[in-house]
Amino acid sequence: xxxxxxxxxxxxxxxxxxxxxxxxxxxxxxxxxxxxxxxxxxxxxxxxxxxxxxxxxxxxxxxxxxxxxxxxxxxxxxxxxxxxxxxxxxxxxxxxxxxxxxxxxxxxxxxxxxxxxxxxxxxxxxxxxxxxxxxxxxxxxxxxxxxxxxxxxxxxxxxxxxxxxxxxxxxxxxxxxxxxxxxxxxxxxxxxxxxxxxxxxxxxxxxxxxxxxxxxxxxxxxxxxxxxxxxxxxxxxxxxxxxxxxxxxxxxxxxxxxxxxxxxxxxxxxxxxxxxxxxxxxxxxxxxxxxxxxxxxxxxxxxxxxxxxxxxxxxxxxxxxxxxxxxxxxxx
Amino acid sequence: xxxxxxxxxxxxxxxxxxxxxxxxxxxxxxxxxxxxxxxxxxxxxxxxxxxxxxxxxxxxxxxxxxxxxxxxxxxxxxxxxxxxxxxxxxxxxxxxxxxxxxxxxxxxxxxxxxxxxxxxxxxxxxxxxxxxxxxxxxxxxxxxxxxxxxxxxxxxxxxxxxxxxxxxxxxxxxxxxxxxxxxxxxxxxxxxxxxxxxxxxxxxxxxxxxxxxxxxxxxxxxxxxxxxxxxxxxxxxxxxxxxxxxxxxxxxxxxxxxxxxxxxxxxxxxxxxxxxxxxxxxxxxxxxxxxxxxxxxxxxxxxxxxxxxxxxxxxxxxxxxxxxxxxxxxxx
DNA sequence: TTGAAAGCGCTAACAA
DNA sequence: TTGTTAGCGCTTTCAA
Numbered sequence: 001x002x003x004x005x006x007x008x009x010x011x012x013x014x015x016x017x018x019x020x021x022x023x024x025x026x027x028x029x030x031x032x033x034x035x036x037x038x039x040x041x042x043x044x045x046x047x048x049x050x051x052x053x054x055x056x057x058x059x060x061x062x063x064x065x066x067x068x069x070x071x072x073x074x075x076x077x078x079x080x081x082x083x084x085x086x087x088x089x090x091x092x093x094x095x096x097x098x099x100x101x102x103x104x105x106x107x108x109x110x111x112x113x114x115x116x117x118x119x120x121x122x123x124x125x126x127x128x129x130x131x132x133x134x135x136x137x138x139x140x141x142x143x144x145x146x147x148x149x150x151x152x153x154x155x156x157x158x159x160x161x162x163x164x165x166x167x168x169x170x171x172x173x174x175x176x177x178x179x180x181x182x183x184x185x186x187x188x189x190x191x192x193x194x195x196x197x198x199x200x201x202x203x204x205x206x207x208x209x210x211x212x213x214x215x216x217x218x219x220x221x222x223x224x225x226x227x228x229x230x231x232x233x234x235x236x237x238x239x240x241x242x243x244x245x246x247x248x249x250x251x252x253x254x255x256x257x258x259x260x261x262x263x264x265x266x267x268x269x270x271x272x273x274x275x276x277x278x279x280x281x282x283x284x285x286x287x288x289x290x291x292x293x294x295x296x297x298x299x300x301x302x303x304x305x306x307x308x309x310x311x312x313x314x315x316x317x318x319x320x321x322x323x324x325x326x327x328x329x330x331x332x
Numbered sequence: 333x334x335x336x337x338x339x340x341x342x343x344x345x346x347x348x349x350x351x352x353x354x355x356x357x358x359x360x361x362x363x364x365x366x367x368x369x370x371x372x373x374x375x376x377x378x379x380x381x382x383x384x385x386x387x388x389x390x391x392x393x394x395x396x397x398x399x400x401x402x403x404x405x406x407x408x409x410x411x412x413x414x415x416x417x418x419x420x421x422x423x424x425x426x427x428x429x430x431x432x433x434x435x436x437x438x439x440x441x442x443x444x445x446x447x448x449x450x451x452x453x454x455x456x457x458x459x460x461x462x463x464x465x466x467x468x469x470x471x472x473x474x475x476x477x478x479x480x481x482x483x484x485x486x487x488x489x490x491x492x493x494x495x496x497x498x499x500x501x502x503x504x505x506x507x508x509x510x511x512x513x514x515x516x517x518x519x520x521x522x523x524x525x526x527x528x529x530x531x532x533x534x535x536x537x538x539x540x541x542x543x544x545x546x547x548x549x550x551x552x553x554x555x556x557x558x559x560x561x562x563x564x565x566x567x568x569x570x571x572x573x574x575x576x577x578x579x580x581x582x583x584x585x586x587x588x589x590x591x592x593x594x595x596x597x598x599x600x601x602x603x604x605x606x607x608x609x610x611x612x613x614x615x616x617x618x619x620x621x622x623x624x625x626x627x628x629x630x631x632x633x634x635x636x637x638x639x640x641x642x643x644x645x646x647x648x649x650x651x652x653x654x655x656x657x658x659x660x661x662x663x664x
Numbered sequence: 665t666t667g668a669a670a671g672c673g674c675t676a677a678c679a680a
Numbered sequence: 681t682t683g684t685t686a687g688c689g690c691t692t693t694c695a696a
Contacts, residue, residue, distance in 0.1 A: 004452075004453055006689055007689065018689090018691090019668075019692075019693095020667080022690070023666090023692095025690095032665060049448055049452035053384075053388035055690055055691075056385035056690090057383070057385040057671095057674085057691095059690085059691070059692095060672080062385065064433070083415070090434055091442075099435070099449070099454075101434075102431075102432050103426070103431070117431070226617060259617075281614070285558060285584070285588075285591075287591070287594065338673055349682065350684090351682070351683060352681085352683075355676095362681060367682080383672090385674090386688090389674070391688090392688075668696100669693090676685100676687100677686090679684080680682080
């Protein structure tokens with residue numbers, strides 16, 4: 001394999017200086033049309049591709065964004081946000097000729113690596129996925145001075161880390177109101193972990209509708225896994241045997257809840273109505289199919305990336321919350 | 333924010349030359365203990381982190397691997413391999429202080445970007461996910477001379493691109509034999525796309541057991557989506573009304589098949605046994621829960637990354653195929 | 665509008 | 681074992 005051509009080769013082939021080639025490549029203007037054409041032809045001829053390392057060394061920008069997953073690793077697979085975000089981010093950044101680096105900050109080791117990466121100036125910005133309240137990584141990021149945005153609010157840091165998110169509170173409210181409207185009177189809830197926005201905000205939506213009816217024993221906490229949903233459902237049935245509806249903060253947990261209800265001989269939706277959240281693939285795989293709340297995942301992802309690119313361009317940004325949609329199927 | 337310290341700062345702080353600092357940092361030996369200690373202390377004091385761009389410019393290695401997803405984007409989310417692979421790859425590479433860049437080559441644009449990226453020498457190696465037979469990207473990779481491995485065989489290129497994969501053929505055979513052993517006589521199959529290893533190899537396993545019983549009308553092709561599974565199941569029921577079992581090449585498609593069977597009034601497993609493949613989360617969310625074939629995803633991912641790092645170290649590598657496991661639940 | 669030249673931070677070859 | 685030094689390929693300032 002021949003050596004890769006450098007800017008010098010292009011300069012030689014086009015008969016102008018390196019400086020002019022660079023100006024053409026970076027679209028800075030102040031270049032004569034003839035020079036520009038000559039350079040472009042030479043680039044095509046030589047198959048020149050810029051050496052990012054060299055450029056980066058000079059400009060101290062890297063042309064890459066790091067996507068940091070703070071999720072404990074098991075949960076990662078089950079986060080519907082995640083793969084959509086990744087796809088959208090990859091594509092949007094590619095359009096700017098930037099690349100996406102992936103890092104997992106699931107444990108202390110991982111966090112330390114991410115912190116070192118940020119401190120090392122290896123990236124132009126950070127895209128946070130499911131960062132938790134009080135995540136020490138946030139300080140690392142701040143200290144490193146790297147522009148960062150989050151997909152989903154970072155609880156307690158809403159005003160510090162710009163974010164795009166689905167309207168968790170509103171979606172939960174809509175589902176709860178729907179259940180009430182269906183004549184349900186004893187409505188329980190299975191939440192997600194309360195240190196995640198999906199955990200606490202969906203609970204807020206629920207209680208904002210039910211008021212004092214949302215007593216302690218009507219609400220149990222799950223961990224977004226199916227097994228967690230099963231356990232939570234069992235606890236709920238034990239504590240509230242006359243339950244006639246349950247709002248579950250994720251479809252996967254709802255799938256677990258359905259299994260338990262079935263095993264307990266409760267018919268869904270006749271005896272107990274079940275509402276999910278996410279409208280993930282699993283929602284139409286369960287029996288009965290889940291009535292659930294659809295999140296505009298692709299939009300959230302797009303807005304998240306837009307916020308980050310705006311930040312890179314040194315524009316001011318505001319958090320953005322996008323509306324959800326109630327999807328009525330068979331379970332409620 | 334202060335300027336980031338360079339190797340010069342470390343040299344000054346430790347009272348040795350840049351060269352010695354570099355030797356310590358790269359663990360090349362030929363350094364006195366006292367010098368090494370001084371350097372390490374200075375690194376800690378100054379908070380020095382190597383500038384990868386500069387290093388890369390000099391060594392022409394980048395310290396990064398690109399993970400290329402050739403999957404049409406919709407399918408991506410539904411590939412259970414994918415998130416596991418990503419997690420494992422991120423972690424294993426991090427241990428070598430390498431980072432993982434993600435690129436999607438779903439369309440021509442994407443492919444061209446990936447090709448440019450490879451040609452530009454922006455990466456030390458490529459990790460291919462679900463590359464298709466005849467994928468033009470393969471040529472780009474070869475031409476760019478970038479070491480590459482695949483997760484899952486690249487059909488038609490098995491001897492060119494090293495890979496790690498689950499034993500699709502064996503898993504399919506095990507499931508088919510199990511169905512036969514249960515006394516099923518009219519066994520149909522819903523395959524994946526035949527240009528994917530999971531599509532063609534699972535079909536091979538199926539036919540290798542059933543021989544001439546695996547007639548054309550007993551086999552229909554799906555696309556790994558749930559809706560695709562539903563359509564395929566409908567076609568199969570139409571063509572073979574007396575079907576008493578169906579082996580479906582993915583759990584997600586099997587979930588679709590279950591819905592259709594239920595709607596058609598067939599009891600599972602009494603009237604029709606259903607076998608899936610993957611043992612993904614969805615397999616225990618369906619009703620009845622799916623009897624399926626578990627792939628050792630984490631192992632496959634680990635072996636894939638191991639192959640790549642071996643290749644980077646210029647060791648010889650062989651493809652590796654890992655055994656699957658039959659998971660018996662309720663659907664068959 | 666263009667060319668010349670400095671230098672980003674690092675590694676490795678060479679000399680001591 | 682150590683220090684010195686020559687670039688890696690690029691951008692950008694300065695002068696022309």
